[in-house]
Amino acid sequence: MIVRNIVSVFILCFTASAFCQIGTRFPSEKKTIKDPVTGVDLIFLTTRSAGDSKTYPTHPQWTSDGEWLIFRTKRANGEAVAVNEKSGIMVQVTEGGYTGTLCMAQKSMKLYFMRKADGDKMQIMEVNLEAVFKDSQAKKMKPVSAYERICGVTTPVMGASGDMALDADEEKVYFRIGKEEAARHLDPNVKIEKSFGARNMGAGPGGISSMNVKTGEIKHVVSVPFQVGHIQSNIWNPGEIVFCWETGGKSPQRTWTVMADGSGLRPLYPESDFEWVTHEAVISKDEVAIAIMGHRKIDFDKEKSVADNKEVSDTKNPGQETNWGNSGTREKPTGLAIVNLRTREMIIAGQTKSGSGLWHVHGSADGRWAVGDDFSRSLYLIDRNTNEMMLLTTGHKQSAADHIHPTFNREGTKIQIQSAMLSADNRTMNICIVNVPKEWLKRK
Template identity: 85%
Template sequence: MKSHLSVIFLLATMTSFSQIGTRFPSEKKIIKDPVTGQELIFLTTKQAGDSKTYPTHPQWTSDGEWLIFRTKRANGEAVAVNEKSGIMVQVTEGGYTGTLCMAQKSMKLFFMRKGEGDKMQIVEVNLDAVFKDSQAGKMKPVSAYEHVRGVTTPEMGASGDMALDADEERIYFRIGKEEAGRHLDSNVKIEKSIGPRNMGAGPGGISSMNLKTGEFKHVVSVPFQVGHIQSNIWNPGELVFCWETGGKSPQRTWTVMADGTGLRPLYPESDFEWVTHEAVISKDEVAIAIMGHRKIDIQKEAPVEIAENGEIRNPVNPGQESNWGNTGTREKPTGLGIVNLRTREMIIAGQTKSGSGLWHVHGSADGRWAVGDDFSRSLYLIDRNTNEMMMLTTGHKQTAADHIHPTFNRDGTKIQIQSAMLSEDNRTMNICIVNVPKEWLKRK
């Protein structure tokens, strides 16, 4: 009888664990960076496979109180953590794929979920209701919170690389090669794979879905592989995306309007420039990294390893393989670039004196600050008015499962990163907040 009750209890626990609204106790811990002395606010501290949403997308909910992240602590479901209390709440049930899109006008979350066959569901979650019922301990069935707004057809080849429009009326997402090819002029030359990672071949494309009517519309097709689709969350109908090769692209950054007009390179790059990790940071600006991570004599054979899937990688630092060609050196200007979408002007906000240079970049929407990380997993803050640069934190372990990926909040007062600083295995990451220093915030 005792054994039977144990099985029932185990099953009940497993069911509860995967249910939307499940609460997890606070793990919040505040420490000082041992090198810089800056305060680091770790919102998660256990080794539970945490990772933040990519810095091309908002990290905080529209009320500024919760951060939504990916984790294994809830059977792979998405979880939100309250920045003040540290309490965590599961906000999906049934899994998701690709990008978690947090609305900035409403308390909603959007994502894709695999449906039958090759169909993809576009799902909306009412976060207000989830948080309210979770706190009250009176959760309803998942159908009370999650709503399928549309389902793609198998022919579309849709993926979870998607973005929510600023007006929250449309979702944009990547489509498969066949669907993209149907909308591409037959005279356009299709690009082949580029570099040692065997990526970048086209065609690629973007489609959209109206969240009110469910209507699908083709946005654009291009002759190369599309990646990092992001919307301008201040300007409805404006998109930024990239030519994804896993490294150096002939022309990395692109922009287009939702109706397919205005397709053009965002920052027209030269052959010697290694441009990467673009992120829309304000109504008129996009931050980019112009990498300065390679030695000038890179044409000499660099040590490589060949993975099981055939990828050629440098075992120490990414992008050092000679297969990329002689690009990304500091023979020309490099650093954290900021491109104006209206005037098309670009300025370099800053660059590290040595090392890899700034790698993943972001900026505050008010134009005061820029931020970037480097290969050492150090985080640098830049005052865009004075050009002063400060290391905020370091020591987030190069052995980490991923990079720290800094992202500003909407107010430009704090930066979210992911860090392996506290991990015993030197790989598992946690969610961490780094505030802009008070003395910098007081500056006019």
């Protein structure tokens, strides 16, 4: 009897992992624990070691109805899964794989992503989430074609990748293109940038194209002489794009913005050589949060420092190699900065008094709160009206497979993170919600 039960469980698990179809349901793992240092409730929506990770904080995390969070996981053989925040029930929402960013619409119950097709082509896919959730609950799933739609297909020469964003009007997506396609649209007199920094990344050219998700029409947006990364849309203002010069660390000029018709290309925050700017995120109609890092020691004797500092990469806490240049120290102002897209003014909302400083940053759309993590994987909340800073949670393990990447919901009442706090191997991550404390929400 015991052997038969073990075999049955094995077959069930194998079937769930290898043959999961869209609409497959997974039981709730929801669990609330108190942070051992701060006492703040941590609402873990997943608790198993199943390779969970959240969509990058440049993009919305919740569906338009505010009830589901979509995340990446290995529990459904690498497909995307949605978890209901209230019940904890999980539902598989893709079938056939995806690549790159998961883009959740905020005006409709739709999901957009890229999928590899034959011959280096890329399909832009749309999923009707409302139908998936309804039929999954009723246990009356139809073939995947009833829920998925191919919006269009890129040509192989475009070199399209999954770094993608959905426009505020939800009629088009923006995506990264390859060097050859970018070069075709770039003035031949423009100097192409070489790799920069310790990771040998950042060489150009790079570019962005768009696709109309209703007609499949593709248009070129912009080409630049450097590697493009972190493409995101302003989900409150149609046709506005923010992206970065991606080097894997410090860039000569990290943050950029451009309009969908290619006009208005400019640095979002013009930075100095000594500034290490990273992890930009559009947080409201007019604002972008950025981290101006203060994580490196000041070189009192630069020649001795270079001689003593070996070029060793630190994947847990990067940026210590000397060939990033003399940037990222606290000789100058650093911290969680917020840039106004209209006035171009910048303010520093807050900074930790020591340590790495704030690293991945976000903010509430109503302008009340900002949030950031640091190298210790601690999470800090900032009241933008009073400049008060609160440690919300810590102890999320520096050995984790990734960083905690905080993102606010649309209402500015809660923050989603990914955490290895519960993992037995100290690496595997789970999806977690941290509420803004009630006493802070009561503030006027």
